Amino acid sequence: MKNKYIRCINIVHHPAEVRVYRMLSAFFRLVGIFVCENLAVDEYGDEADWSYTIKKGSEDEPELLESQVSAKICEMEEVLEEESLTVLKGIWKMFWENDLMRKSYAVDYFSNVGIDYIYRQMEESMNAFEEVLTLLERLEQGRDENALGNVYIWMAKASCRRRIRELYTIVWNAVERGEFRKEINSRDVFQQLYDKHYIDIEDVFEDIQKVLDEDPQFFAAYAVRGFVKENNDKYRIDSVDDLKQAVSMIGDKSYSSYLQYRIGRYYEKVRPNMSQKMDYYRKAVEADSRNFRAVYKLALYEEDQRNYEKAMELWKNIINILEAKQHLPSLQPIECAYLYKAYRKVGELYNRAGYYEKGIQKLKEAESVYHSNKNGEEKKGFYPWMFGTDLVEHEDKMIESWEIYKKAARAKLEIMKVYVAITDASARANMRDVHIEYMGKMMQLGMLA
DSSP states (O other): OOOOOOOOEEEEEEETTTTTHHHHHHHHHHHEEEEEEEEEESOOOOOOEEEEEETTTSSSSGGHHHHHHHHHHHHHGGTTTHHHHHHHHHHHHHHHHHHHHTTTTTTTTTOOOOOHHHHHHHHHHHHHHHHHHHHHHHHHSOOOOOOHHHHHHHHHHHHHHHHHHHHHHHHHHHTTTTSTTTTTTTHHHHHHHHHOOOOOHHHHHHHHHHHHHHHHHHHHHHHHHHHHHTTTTTTTHHHHHHHHHHHHHHHHHHHHHHHHHHHHHHHHHHHHOOOHHHHHHHHHHHOOOHHHHHHHHHHHHHHTTHHHHHHHHHHHHHHHGGGGGGTTTTOOHHHHHHHHHHHHHHHHHHHHHHHHHHHHHHHHHHHHHHHGGGGGGGTTOHHHHOOOOOOOEEEEEEEEEEHHHHHHHHHHHHTHHHHHHHHHHHTTTTHHHHHHHHHHHHHHHHHHO
């Protein structure tokens, strides 16, 4: 018997290939389907409603990417009612033609980089989500309110509005900080943003309630409503209730890990509570030991508590999770950032314990991650594929668009911290050549007068 709805899928792919995975996962999340990532070299995780295996070599012909993803969606006919699948195919067409995968990638990660070009891209992203929202509304108007598959339309509408609100807030804050649209009076910019892009949160609630009325077990509806509430002053305090409801429905399955992490972050940033925060970060790791974001939070905590041996173990755990991707063209900005920080932290802890040679070795590993250009390769690099190769003006010169994002990601890593740690350790260990080398690098960055 086929399912009326699919709520969660598992996608297996090889570490060196992420394009089909990124496209599929972004699409399914738009329509409210949870996605579990499973690396083919290290299979793990819980059983989901449906499982995809992305064939190795599927990215050898990138021009066929759209047809490969479409074919994967069509495979759902084995487990999903035809009418629901037809709706998914229709939404996929909107998603692909408006390039929503790229429009929603790493929005939060690049939210505070202070770069005009990136904020302009975020404005374009809002336009794309608004275009799809209009198309979804037209699709809904032509359907019976009880038609099978409407859940995916309502979830997609809610997800579009969620993204628009997030992008709206990022751009608004950039204007407020004086980082964007500086040539125009900020009051006028705020008015333009409001007139063109403001989203009423009540519209999100209306679609989410329709989903829950149709399928009370559709746990993604609670998750999306919680995420939207987090971005609204009136509802922020209550946002955690929806996330907890989603977790209670999922249980301790591996795909609850990200929600557990978000609940922990709520108790860190919205309603500070150390005990609750750490409890949920631990639960996130218990659900999925490869959740490097949550492991990172545990490592910071142990270091703050001066439990350096435990902290070292956790930092090394992050390295174990991510180092296989270190020299791959598929290495993504967020993965790179966590791997870099883990190497740096391990190096600093070795230095603290007096093992300077080991510490410097790990700090140099961090530097190697910082300088890695493998993911900038023309044909298979993640950056050119995700952020494009258009020639654009940036800082008075013409460069390819992906290089702007690469530079922004590197700036967030703060390489000076590595150089300071190496110069300090090399001085203490009387490693004169290393000390001179890294003093020179610091001077090149203008860190020394």
